[in-house]
Amino acid sequence: MSTAEAAPPPGIAARLFSSGAHQKLLAFASLIALLIGFTLASPNFMQMSNIIAILQATSVNGVLAIGVTLVIITGGIDLSVGTLMTFCSVIAGVVLTYWGLPLPVGIVAAIAAGTLCGLASGTFVAKMKIPPFIATLGMMLMLKGLSLVISGTRPIYFNDTPGFTDISRGSIVETIIPGLPIPNGVLILFIVAIATSYILGRTILGRYTFALGSNEEAVRLSGVNTDAWKMAIYALAGGICGIAGLLIASRLNSAQPALGLGYELEAIAAVVIGGTSLAGGRGTIMGTLIGALIMSVLTNGLRILSVEQEWQTVVTGAIIILAVYADMLRKRRTS
Amino acid sequence: MSTAEAAPPPGIAARLFSSGAHQKLLAFASLIALLIGFTLASPNFMQMSNIIAILQATSVNGVLAIGVTLVIITGGIDLSVGTLMTFCSVIAGVVLTYWGLPLPVGIVAAIAAGTLCGLASGTFVAKMKIPPFIATLGMMLMLKGLSLVISGTRPIYFNDTPGFTDISRGSIVETIIPGLPIPNGVLILFIVAIATSYILGRTILGRYTFALGSNEEAVRLSGVNTDAWKMAIYALAGGICGIAGLLIASRLNSAQPALGLGYELEAIAAVVIGGTSLAGGRGTIMGTLIGALIMSVLTNGLRILSVEQEWQTVVTGAIIILAVYADMLRKRRTS
Amino acid sequence: EDKVYIPLISKGFQHQFWQAVKAGADKAAAEFNVEVTFEGPDNETMVDRQIDMLSAALAKKPAALGFAALDSQAAIPILKEAQEAGIPVIAFDSGVDSDIPKTTAATDNVAAAALAADKMAELIGGAGKVAVIAHDQTSRTGIDRVDGFVNQMKEKHPGIEVVTVQYGAGDHLKSTEITKSILQANPALKGMFGANEGSAIGVVNGVTEMDRKEIVIIGYDSGTQQLQAIRDGVMAGAITQNPVGIGYETVKAAVAAAKGEEVPTEIDTGFYWFDKSNMDDPEIAAVLYD
Amino acid sequence: MKPIIAMKGIVKHFPGVHALADVSFGLLPGEVHALMGENGAGKSTLMKILAGIYSKNGGQILIDGQAVEIGSPREAQDLGVNIIHQELSLMNDLTVAQNIFIGREPRFSFGRLDEAALNRKTAEIFKSMNLSLDPRTIVGTLPIAKQQMVEIAKALSFNSRVLIMDEPTAALNNAEIEELFIIIRRLKSERVGIIYISHKMDELKRIADRVTVMRDGQYVGTVSAAETPVSEIISMMVGRALTDAAVVVPELGDAPVALEARGLSREREIRDVSFSVKRGEILGFAGLMGAGRTEVARAVFGADPLDSGEIHVHGKLCPIRSPGDAVRAGIGYLSEDRKHFGLATGMNVRSNIAMASLDRFISTIGALDEAGMRQAAQRYIDQLTIRTPSDTQEVRLLSGGNQQKVVIAKWLLRDCDILIFDEPTRGIDVGAKSEIYKLLHSLAEQGKAIIVISSELPEVLRLSHRIAVMCEGRLTGILPGGAGTSQEEIMHLATLRESVTQPLGAA
């Protein structure tokens, strides 16, 4: 059957550096091709500062994409990631600037807010049986409005919280390895990626994530409390959005309550370009990272080449399609 | 069996006024509740002019939602509907204003452009096996860029084409029934709805639309050229977006090349609120119409009540979730 | 309570600029004892959403209407409806190509951006490369500010080359990334103009992250972060409109028009250059917001 | 007589699996040719090649002596070759009639559908099959047996010269099998060649002319059905002889009751059902299709809510509201529809076997113990002889019977005290079947309480220590197991409708 023939590599191969990832390395192809192309096209592209800029630009979208990967593997979708990120940054702003509490409290509050909102989405989906698209669309709108309400429709600045901007912009790596100014934001992206990979590949939560996406009813009939696990997964994804909220707030040194719309599509695009199926049941964090990188390399490279902005959009669209097509061809050939 | 229990009424019951629609009438409940609520809350709401304004506001989103319903029933998704609409209106602008050709040519050109772009998306999906999400995301970006390129990044006005604004704003109904100033745009929405319902329920194309969404592999094993039919469905959906493009251009008396982003989510939301399953295989045009109406009644009503704008967003999100939840409960009870 | 009701339909509501306009409108509302609502679409491409807002506002049978058109032509039919219903319309922020509005309370964006160009030329010594980041490619304010800046450079400062104009939708983060790419691609760049608040903050962020302190940054509008950047010397200065004044004047004119009084055909709310040296002057401080 | 079909030296590889090696097969017109073999022997694969679904890696297909390449299902149909798939491939959201005529809808001009003709033609086919089913029923709402009948009707709607039936009776009850055999005989008389795959040995004698046996993707031999004893065919299949012991009903007088259901009711499907199972006992559930046995099992397991009734486990009242509650109470349920309710087919064998017991494979740092799961999986792969290249093979790539064994392994690993097996041998070959019978008996000997639901009366008789019979949602009687009970007694209870004054034919 054609389904069998189009079959991608084993679905559970979710670990970042596992045998499954070995196959995934081939998906680097599009990314490498882009990198080589831009390097040849512009001397300004392949430079330490620009590479770091690209990584920095990937950090927020990458973290969001990792969160949404979890939900997509369960067979769901999360449209609220962008506004949830914003909501969490506003919460951090309220806690740190309006209430003047210390930095760690703000960090915990942002992540907790994300987790709770994720849990709410999960409850809508698991308990109230609302389709994930609608549950998270509603959540997206509610959070968008609430961010404005809570912040009083104005940005909240973190000028009174010293060290807040270091969350994303400082560089612990540079203090250890001088000359390698990898910003903390990028470090956090990789830490989140590795932790999530571990959870997906090695823990019971990860196993159920795949199982729910593969056949929820069969899992339920195996005596598993599928609702509870699903809620846990949405909550985890929400918590990850909270981290993204801290990253963006730190980069902008402010919580911008109107931001966030449109980020969800970009995050989902990164996930799908990375080979995760929207039908659920299969996907890798490594793929998502590559997908997010493809998107930001493309954006950055086209800008460096000073391509006219309207053409940038056209080219981005075309390359996204081509990248996935190339991956498709490769998979068909290997199976 | 849970699948059977969650099963909505017969999937093929797609005709606007068929026996299946009878069950769907229950989904009116949320809509009616909203209408009654707003009528009680504000004397300005239930007035001829406002009802017509609501219908007028529904026309563009409604037509887009009808187009995307087709694609969703096949089990796909179309993110490009918003920018495709814009692209078609720009094409109409180029043909009518830049080239000065007569009105019918412009109409045909817009619909043809939509059909061709839909065909392109369909080809990506059916022939190149690119997941619909990515294929249409790429298409969305490409069309967004191309609209700007073709229009020279500026709106194109239709001042030289007398009668163009009548496409959406004139009222044939009023010339026939004086005192009932239903704008042509609304008339077109209903015509598109009835025609699409007919196609879905009574023609071979409609049959395969449901069949593809239900079990594509089984259809293919029955010897049907699934790729060709899928392409035809995407093309039809594209053509319908072309009609939406004409409607919005006529309403604004201009082709606004930057418009269109975000419309896809709203259209998809209308479809899902209307009871069509994103998993494919089932759905009704009637439901989509109701979904689109729920969204615009909500928006309009909250504005009429002068609810603060940030709270409007919150309430909209909450009501979307509640509407679908109510529908869910009803279905669970009836089955 | 039968207060006079005046809805203001603006181009946006989430940005600080619009919140300042709203503040001005609220101030006038309190002063003249009228009820004002303020509404605008999420971004400046949503021409049709604005029309829907207009028609909902008309359904509420207002005494007068304030309107900042995203596309003035597109709105004419519904403005005609207002006219037929005897509801006076006051245009604000930018004009409407029609004689329906009784008056227009607006900033001349082209002239304001030209002033930014002159200041830029002065600060970088009349020669070199500069870049522009704007919020929107198709909206009136976006077009006017970019055109005003670029044309002024062409006409008055031939030694200066505008290497690129890019659009970041007013999104701080996106504008930051764009700035960084532009800096990367143009090592010899001397100055950047951010054509609205979000764009200007993006430029500041990008320049800071790339550590290119030599770049002369000129912004537009105010807001806490821009004011801070100017105080810190990261931003050379900015153009400010008088958003509070715009809101105030709009409501004031609307109240007058609703009573059938004569209103002036044009209310120029003005624009100002401000930098570290003059930002605390009372007449400047009065038009800044944060 | 010239063969219609001649397949010679067919070879087929899948990644990691050598599915077919040099297989030959021939079919005469008007013949019913049975294709036999253990699970995973390659029967379905061979037929899918003939039906244009898989492409072969080697060998030749001759139709009427002419070499042909069959590239797609359409080409196969054009050659008059049609197949009833083992795994149902229907469109659940469409009606029965729409399914049957998919791709060949009667239509007016401009692609308009002639729905009336569609339903009429379908009704005609159903009439010829003696099947009472409304052509406008949505397929997804039908029980699996009815769906199987729809598949059969679909194949009949073609004017086939060759009809392949891949386990058509796996989900059917006796009456329906009778109807199918009448249809097959009619087709025979019309000189249609029929390839018949089944694991039910008794069907061979009744319907087949010749039997071809396959083992491990290889051709073993072709024999005449009438002249070859079943035992010989079985030993060709499994490579050894099987002994068939009759059930010995153990003495369970003072054994404690493990599970007791009192007055279970849910709408019209379950009506006041009470029964109990002792430790060490196998309670068989017999009944016609739709009798509600599956419903009772699902309700006991907490998969569906009950309107009223109590469930006692080990003598204690046990509120079971979800499958999770049931599993915690030590109840396992093996569903009759493995594809939808038993397996995560996109996941591998190891994960599926561990699915109900994952909480036991967590190491100290919260990670899953992969090594432990591998060992467990391997143990059951060996014990149940699951044919799979490794425990990391995706389950959807296994043959139907081997998938069923994976589900069984899942519940064996969970080690429940009370096990409910719903059609445990559906699609399982004779060799494995007797393994499963042995397994069930040994589980009972270990003191487990076992409920077996089966539509095959011989199976119920062979396994059960007691036999509960259901009809229309009611428990109509409980019979003793062993040689004393006859099929007729069971059928009497199975057709004991509520109005007992009406004597019924089958009884």
Ligand SMILES: Nc1ncnc2c1ncn2[C@@H]1O[C@H](COP(=O)(O)OP(=O)(O)OP(=O)(O)O)[C@@H](O)[C@H]1O
């Ligand atoms: N698409 C596939 N990819 C990989 N392996 C496959 C595929 N299809 C079948 N196989 C393997 O080929 C072998 C033969 O499978 P097949 O389905 O033909 O068996 P079968 O004789 O029909 O068994 P059963 O009686 O259980 O249905 C099995 O080992 C199976 O795992």
Ligand SMILES: Nc1ncnc2c1ncn2[C@@H]1O[C@H](COP(=O)(O)OP(=O)(O)OP(=O)(O)O)[C@@H](O)[C@H]1O
């Ligand atoms: N054609 C049908 N349409 C709708 N519901 C049906 C239909 N046939 C049966 N049912 C319902 O399904 C239930 C029985 O399902 P099922 O066939 O699984 O029962 P069972 O006794 O387990 O039979 P078996 O296990 O032999 O299939 C019955 O309660 C009946 O109401």
Ligand SMILES: [Mg+2]
């Ligand atoms: Mg088989």
Ligand SMILES: [Mg+2]
């Ligand atoms: Mg059953």
